[in-house]
Amino acid sequence: MEVTGLTWRDQVLAQVFEEAAVDLGRGLKAYIDSRTGARKGPEVGFPQFKKKSPTGGSFRIRHKTSKGRGVRVGDGERPRSVTLPKIGVLRVREDTRRLRRMIVTGRARILFVTVSRGANRWWISITLEAADLHPGHQHPTAGHASQPVEAAVDKDDAQPTGHGGNGWVGVDRGLHALAVAGSSNGVEVLRLNNSRVLRRGLPRLRRLSKAVSRKKKGSKNRKRAVVRLGRQHARIRDRRRHVLHQVSNQLVKNHALLVLEDLNITGMRSNRKLSRAINDAAWGELARQITYKQAWRDGQVVVADRWFPSSKTCSACGELRKDLTLKDRTFECRGCGLVMDRDLNAAVNLAAWAENHTSPVDDGAGRGVARVGDRQAAGPVTNAHRQDAPTRDGSRGRGGEGLHDVGTNPQTAPAA
DSSP, X not given: OOOOSSTTGGGSOHHHHHHHHHHHHHHHHHHHHHHHTOSOXXXXXOOOOOOOOTTOOEEEEEOOOGGGOSOEESOTTOSSEEEETTTEEEEOSSOOHHHHHHHHTTSEEEEEEEEEEETTEEEEEEEXXXXXXXXXXXXXXXXXXXXXXXXXXXXXXXXOXXXXXXXXXXXXXXXXXXXXXXXXXXOEEEEEEOOOHHHHHHHHHHXXXXXXXHSOTTOHHHHHHHHHHHHHXXXXXXXXXXXXXXXHHHHHHHOSEEEEEOOOHHHHTTOTTTHHHHHHHTHHHHHHHHHHHHHHTTOEEEEEOTTOOTTTBOTTXXXXXXTOOTTOOEEEOTTTOOEEEHHHHHHHHHHXXXXXXXXXXXXXXXXXXOOOOXXXXXXXXXXXXXXXXXXXXXXXXXXXXXXTOOOOSXXXXXXO
């Protein structure tokens, strides 16, 4: 007699089914709220079932400490491993020493683990609830003075500074140069040309896509071709993400006061000639990374008004040049004769705008903090959740003994 049904359910951890039900509930709620008008933003459709495929899929496991069912990192004599309930010990490629040190010090705790498969590889993502960064990695209290920001923005006077910053720093994002940062006095602090990872990987991407189309549907050769195509997509995505993290890290580490432009990215993508390049630049993802990383370091990020003509305004005299086009890479002012790089001129204008339009807001700790919400980075950032955690002496606080002392339930200390 052939056995049918969910006979395999006892081989799977119960939390997998529970978390799937939680996700379904969230999807249904988002769908109902979108139809009734309670949810803003794009319309949300009815939840769809995940496709059963050997090349994709994921599941989530909560961290439980009772009955030894918790998630453990670097358990036993295998430092590069993650132990999951019902599954056992899984070897990982990355070094877990820093993560284990974070866990041992008791300044963070594991919330859940997500196991996923993509590009024919298995991935383990561990979500932590950690304390604030060590004070040595945060910006000084500059920019949090109780006096108004307008009283300390004169170029000839002392300005609020961060780690190597000189007051507000404007960040202009573009296609020719991915990011150009400059201060209000016209000094360029960062310039990174656009790597255009999609353009460089497009020839191979097209070749692999054609190979998939030529294979017979359902055949093993087609499955192999699909895997090769997925790896190329993953390679492009990882390269882009690596560049964005490098840019955002340089900005937030060296400057405590950053101002971004409010770009209408969705509207810009309607231009069929520039949509591919705009998607490849990932301006929204760069803004999201800068926003949550600056919050980690206790810095400030403001967003300039969307209708502020930063590229068409002269940073020296303020004259507006309406006939400036996208192909004009140099800004030439007809009033004062200023000749400056277009992107740098926009960054300087953004920095000056922040000095003239920000105002201090009391954050409850006696500090004047000038913050403006970023509509481009309004999505949830689960990996940016930080809060006060117990220290070694049992008190609640942000401090720690080392720059990387952030952790969870006590475990065996990692070997030196």
